[in-house]
Structure formats: C-alpha cells, structure tokens
Amino acid sequence: MTPFGNHIRKLRRERKITLKKMALDLQVSPPYLSALEHGKRGRPGPGFVMQIANYFELIWDEVDEIKELANLSHPRVPIETAGLHYRATLLANLMARHIHELNAENIDAMLKEMGFDDTIL
Secondary structure (H helix, E strand, O other), X not given: OOHHHXXXXXXXXXXXXXXXXXXXXXXXXXXXXXHHHOOOOXXXXXXXXXXXXXXXXXXXXXXXXXXXXXXXXXXXXXOOOOOOOHHHHHHHHHXXXXXXXXXXXXXXXXXXXXXXXXXXX
8 A cells, every 4th residue: 555545545434435436426446546545556646636635625735745645655666876875775775675574663763764754644
C-alpha cells in the first residue's frame, strides 16, 4: 500500500463510503480504485488527486497533504546519485537491496531522521 492509497482508504472508511460507491461517484472502476489504494497502480495524476480532494470536500491544507502523499507514492523509485559522494550511492543501493527486511520500527526511525512528519498519514 502507498502513503496516498492508505490515506484515501482512511478517508473513505471514516466517511463510511464503500469502495464501489466512491469508484462509481468518481467514474472509475472499483478494481482501479482498489489497485490505487493498494499501490498496484502508479501514482495518480494531479487531476485525479484534485477530483478526490473535491470528492471528500477537503480544505486547502488537506489538499496539500494528499498532493504531497501522491508525490511520495510512486511504487518504483529511481534514485539519481551521479555527482554525489560515493557513500550516497552505497546507501541507495543498500536501501534498494534491504528495504524489504526493515520492520516498521526501523522504517519509522528512518522517516523521523529524514524529517518526515507522519501526522499526515
């Protein structure tokens, strides 16, 4: 699941909206919306993000949050390390190799170290 998908699912459940109803209202298929929530689709385009924001009647700061979550939700992330210190390249490669081995506590610690504000999740 991606940060964006997790957040959309949370909003939908808080409002007691079924996936099927939301998909119908947004004029997308339920399988597409489910795949988006579960991170099996790429990140949504800006137009669809705004469509979702309007659907949930989000205020401007909430809209900024879901835009940022959408930007952080690409399931496959290339990391450009050309021109950086060789240890940055080492770090990127080791992260790619071992990310599946990290538990939630390790991931949370790394997010905190990088300054990510997890209150939006």
